[in-house]
Every structure is written in C-alpha cells, then in structure tokens.
Amino acid sequence: MRPAALPLLLISLLAPALAHASTLSVCTEASPDGFDVVQYNALTTTNASADVLMNRLVEFDATSGTLQPSLAQTWDVSPDGLNYSFTLRPDVSFHRTDYFNPSRLLNADDVLFSFQRMLDPAHPWHKVAASGYPHAQSMQLPSLIKSIDKTGELSLRFTLNRPDATFLATLSMGFASIYSAEYAAQLLAAGTPEKLNSQPIGSGPFVFKRFQKDASVRYSAHSNYFAGTPGVDNLVFAITPDANVRLQKLRRGECHIALSPKPQDVKAIEGDSHLQSVNTAAFMTAFVAINSQHPPLDQPAVRQAINLAFDKASYLQAVFENSAEAANGPYPPNTWSYATELPGYNHDPEKARELLKTAGLADGFNTTIWTRPSGSVLNPNPSVGAQLLQADLAKIGIQAEIRVIEWGELIRRAKAGEHDLLFMGWAGDNGDPDNFLTPQFACASVESGLNFARYCDPQLDKLIADGKRTSDHVQRSQLYKQAQQIIQQQALWLPLAHPTAYALTRKEVEGYQVSPFGRQDFAKVRLVP
Known part of the structure; x- marks a missing residue:
C-alpha cells in the first residue's frame, strides 16, 4: 500500500499549485x-x-x-x-x-x-x-x-x-x-x-463566472479583449472582511494580493522575503458625515462643537498609526484649488462646550455613531475610531451610542438619511475636485443619497455649479475655495484623514499598481515563478 500511496501523495501536493498557476486570487474586504x-x-x-x-x-x-x-x-x-x-x-x-x-x-x-x-x-x-x-x-x-x-x-x-x-x-x-x-x-x-x-x-478584461455572497467572485480571462488578453487565466475575489485573516491568507499563499491592509500589517511583513507592499498617496478623504437634517445636528454651532471635541491627532495615531495625513476639508491638499488658508478646527473641548451652551444644549444630548464592522483603506479600524469619537463627545456632554452595521445595509440606510454621525470615506475617480464637491455637497446629491451631510444650500450649490461651467482653472479654483469655506464654516463633516493606499502582495505578483482612486486593474498582472 505504501508504494501506491506515494504517487497519489505527490499528485495531491502538486495539484493545487498546477490548478492555481494562472489564477490570481485577491483578498477583498466586502x-x-x-x-x-x-x-x-x-x-x-x-x-x-x-x-x-x-x-x-x-x-x-x-x-x-x-x-x-x-x-x-x-x-x-x-x-x-x-x-x-x-x-x-x-x-x-x-x-x-x-x-x-x-x-x-x-x-x-x-x-x-x-x-x-x-x-x-x-x-x-x-x-x-x-x-x-x-x-x-x-x-x-x-x-x-x-x-x-x-x-x-x-x-x-x-x-x-x-x-x-x-x-x-x-x-x-x-x-x-x-x-x-x-x-x-x-x-x-x-x-x-x-x-x-x-x-x-x-x-x-474578465468575464463573470459566479458569485457566492460573502465568500467569492470568480472570473475568467476575456480572450477577445480589445486591449490584449489578460496576464492570468482566472481571477478570484476572496471576500475576507477581517484584515488579519487577509494577511494570514496572503502568508499561506491562499491570496496573491490583499487589499486594504491595516497599517500595522504593512509593518508586519517587513523582512518577509515572500511578501511586499505597494502604495500610493490616495485621492481619498475619510470623514464623519454629520446629518444636518437631524436636530440638534441641524445647528452649525453643534456641528462645530463636534469638530472641536475630537482629538484628531490621537485618532490618526490609533487608527492609521500615522500613515495618513490629517484632513482639514473635503479633498486632499495636493488637489488643485485646495484652500490652504482655511483655519480648521483644533482640538478644544472647552470651546466645544461653550458652543453647545450657546446652542441651548449645556447639558448635552444623545445621538448615534454609525460605523462598519470591517476595516478598509479609509477606515482601517472602525471599532477603535468609533470608540475614540464616543469618548471625546462624552467629555463635552454628548452621549453617543455606537451602532455597527453591515456595509451593504449601512450604505442603503445612510443614503436614506437615517444616520446621525456616520463614519464614511470618499474616493475621487478622476483627479478633479468637483468629484468630491458635486456628489457630497450639491443639492441634487441629497435626493440621490450620496450627500451624507444631507445639506442643501443655494449659495454653495451655485458655487459648485458655476465651477463646472468654466474650463478656466483659475476661475474654478476661486469658486471652489469659496465652496470649501462654506463647507468648513458649516462643519458639514468631521474631516479625518487622507490615507496612503496600500496593498500587500506576494513576490510572484508582477504588474500590479495601487490606484490613488481605489480602482483596481488586474488586466496586466502576471504571476511569475
């Protein structure tokens, strides 16, 4: 029996490698x-x-x-x-x-x-x-x-x-x-x-094969793709909400690419000859949307108090391990038309309490914080971030209940405007500042649900619209800087961070690049020995 078993054992050991030789497996978060x-x-x-x-x-x-x-x-x-x-x-x-x-x-x-x-x-x-x-x-x-x-x-x-x-x-x-x-x-x-x-x-570049919710999406290469046949025969999205598990799968070779790693995971692979990290400055902003249609969050002074109460430096250290830049407005500072002169909201709990008092809320109020269960590029550690905000708000008398909601339901209910405070992020698609302003702050976006601040202001709406009507960058910049002033004065967001976008890959992955917009291009990726 032993001689017969040896070839079977060899076949069983070799089969997985052969079967996955041209299959690219990507661990995704949702x-x-x-x-x-x-x-x-x-x-x-x-x-x-x-x-x-x-x-x-x-x-x-x-x-x-x-x-x-x-x-x-x-x-x-x-x-x-x-x-x-x-x-x-x-x-x-x-x-x-x-x-x-x-x-x-x-x-x-x-x-x-x-x-x-x-x-x-x-x-x-x-x-x-x-x-x-x-x-x-x-x-x-x-x-x-x-x-x-x-x-x-x-x-x-x-x-x-x-x-x-x-x-x-x-x-x-x-x-x-x-x-x-x-x-x-x-x-x-x-x-x-x-x-x-x-x-x-x-x-x-890829053809849909099948989808198993919360497990995987499978694709095969499009052999007649006009831009050339992809570098792998098959593509698998292995849906893995837990970043720790994504890293474990990467180490075991079950995934070739792990998306949205935690900052500590990037450090953890240093010195591992089988793994590498790739990154780029992300054209993204992490923020807490403040629902301006829900009293008392409809008062600018209350929204300003929330901004002043939050210790952003501690948040960046705990959640991003200082791998992200502090956000002061809707889009990253390397974006043309970015308003460098805006003062921002420094951490000042005493001033926050004063603002609540002027708003008739000296004893504070109750509210909710919505967040997702699993981490992402824009929110590597949702639980810690929500707890930090909860603790800082409690110091000025705001009692906030944390609600962890599955991603699909979170998006659906947030688009309906059910949230109070919502941990969210936005990734621009094309490098244009309007890609943040129109979806997140235009009046039409309240109706579509993407305006998570639920704020419609004719003056702000006109500045955004006028900015789109001219191709003159100087004129557009002036209009967009005025728009940023209104957004900050009204404290529609609690801006959090502009992250660095990372992905972890195995060394055999060739041709993969991280997009600053969070988009994914696997058409030119190859697996090399």
Whole structure:
C-alpha cells in the first residue's frame, strides 16, 4: 500500500499549485452590492463590476493625470463646449457566456442604451434600478445632457444644455460603463431584466463566472479583449472582511494580493522575503458625515462643537498609526484649488462646550455613531475610531451610542438619511475636485443619497455649479475655495484623514499598481515563478 500511496501523495501536493498557476486570487474586504454598477456607489461594487467586467468611453490615467482613449478612439469638443463627438473602436467584443452569445461587436447602440436608461424616465429599463441611479443623479446628468444622437454605426454625439468642464472626466467613472444593448434586449424579452445585476455582461478584461455572497467572485480571462488578453487565466475575489485573516491568507499563499491592509500589517511583513507592499498617496478623504437634517445636528454651532471635541491627532495615531495625513476639508491638499488658508478646527473641548451652551444644549444630548464592522483603506479600524469619537463627545456632554452595521445595509440606510454621525470615506475617480464637491455637497446629491451631510444650500450649490461651467482653472479654483469655506464654516463633516493606499502582495505578483482612486486593474498582472 505504501508504494501506491506515494504517487497519489505527490499528485495531491502538486495539484493545487498546477490548478492555481494562472489564477490570481485577491483578498477583498466586502461583497459587492451587485454587478449593475449604475445602481450603486460603493467602491467595492465598482471594483467587482466596472473595474474588471466593463469599459468606459474614456479612462483616466492616474500616472499622467490625463484622459486616455478606451472604447472611444477619438473625440472632439465644439468651441462652445456643448457638443462632444465620439468615434468608437471597431474591434470591441462583448463577453460570451453560457447565458449570452453576442451576435455583433460593440457599436453606438450600446452607448445609447447605457446612458438613456439612466437619463430617460420613459426608457423601458429606467425603473429596473429600484433605488435610482445615484451617480448619474448626483452628477446632474439628466439636466446636463440635452440629447445623445447616433451619427453612425461607430459614432455618436452628446449635446449638453450648458458647458461642463467636468463632463469628459465624468465619463471615466465606473457608473459610465458601457453595457450590451443586445443582452439588455434579450433579458427584457425574457422578462428577467434583474439578471443584469446577477449575470453581468461587459467588454472588459474578465468575464463573470459566479458569485457566492460573502465568500467569492470568480472570473475568467476575456480572450477577445480589445486591449490584449489578460496576464492570468482566472481571477478570484476572496471576500475576507477581517484584515488579519487577509494577511494570514496572503502568508499561506491562499491570496496573491490583499487589499486594504491595516497599517500595522504593512509593518508586519517587513523582512518577509515572500511578501511586499505597494502604495500610493490616495485621492481619498475619510470623514464623519454629520446629518444636518437631524436636530440638534441641524445647528452649525453643534456641528462645530463636534469638530472641536475630537482629538484628531490621537485618532490618526490609533487608527492609521500615522500613515495618513490629517484632513482639514473635503479633498486632499495636493488637489488643485485646495484652500490652504482655511483655519480648521483644533482640538478644544472647552470651546466645544461653550458652543453647545450657546446652542441651548449645556447639558448635552444623545445621538448615534454609525460605523462598519470591517476595516478598509479609509477606515482601517472602525471599532477603535468609533470608540475614540464616543469618548471625546462624552467629555463635552454628548452621549453617543455606537451602532455597527453591515456595509451593504449601512450604505442603503445612510443614503436614506437615517444616520446621525456616520463614519464614511470618499474616493475621487478622476483627479478633479468637483468629484468630491458635486456628489457630497450639491443639492441634487441629497435626493440621490450620496450627500451624507444631507445639506442643501443655494449659495454653495451655485458655487459648485458655476465651477463646472468654466474650463478656466483659475476661475474654478476661486469658486471652489469659496465652496470649501462654506463647507468648513458649516462643519458639514468631521474631516479625518487622507490615507496612503496600500496593498500587500506576494513576490510572484508582477504588474500590479495601487490606484490613488481605489480602482483596481488586474488586466496586466502576471504571476511569475
């Protein structure tokens, strides 16, 4: 029996290595909400859908800071900034799966479908998204886009109602992904449009295989991908909420890449010859949103008191281990138009108590703090952060109950405005400061749910809108600096940190880069011996 067992043992030891030789496994921190990315705003959903399955007309290259061709080979903008004409690539194939067999390549009809479903309330697909289209609504696309006209099989023109300096960059965002109109028609004819969210089809580098909630998402390489076949045959998202477990899986070789590590995990792998860390300064802001529609948080003095009460230095040390820069406003200081002259809120509990007294709340009040259970780039240790805020608020008489809510439910209920104080983060998609201002502070974003401060002010709204109407950076900067002053004076957020984005990888991973926007590109990643 022993001689016979030896070959079987060798086979069992070799089989896992052979089976995973061209499978890239990525440990991620949460399940996606779904795969119809236009319906959602969570970065984990964008990563699992738009980033691997889809393409946009244009893509933003973080290294050069410029927009690059993608599905659109070329584009032209009219002198008045109202007409954008695109010419599409002629060689783009949609995914072929056991539930869809495309009969044609991508054309202008696919672009028309992808946008009209979001913009036209009469479109047969418009009501499929039960909660609406949060990004399209917050970016005000329905009022911005006057018409989209097909000018040829591979060409089309967007006509705007007003000039918008951010329009082209907006088209690089995940929600602007292009879908197959043919597949959508197939689903509608079958009476199963909801399957677009569970059985997605795109033109991107990977093809969807299957999803097991809170366990994994599996993909295979798109062999006809117009930008070249990906460097691995298969891609697996291993959904692992606990950062400690992600690191353990990485050490054991169960994952090749671990996303959103804790700062101490980055230090922990130093000297490990099998592991390495990659990082970049993130175009992100961690913050606590203060719901300005909930009394007494509707009073500016109360929101200011909360900012003054919080010991941000202690928070950065405890949660980020000083791997992040203190935030003073909505977007990072390396962003053009950043207002360096804003004073901020220094830690001053005594002044905070005085403000509460002037607001008629000398005895304090009760409120709630909402946070997620698992860590992320923007909140590496949710439990510790919430406890620190709770303790600091207690010192000025505010009794705050911590509520830990699963990520999907947290986002859904926060978009409905149910929260008081909400630990949240925002990642800009394209390097433009408006990518923070419009989604988080415009009046239209209160309706779409992305404005977590729930604040609508005509003056602030006008500054943001005027900033989008001009392409002059100097003029836009002046308008955005005024907007930042209002945001800070009103204390709509408790700004926390601008983190460094890290990922941990095994040494055999080649070609992976961390995006400052939190996006994921695995198309060029290879596994080398």
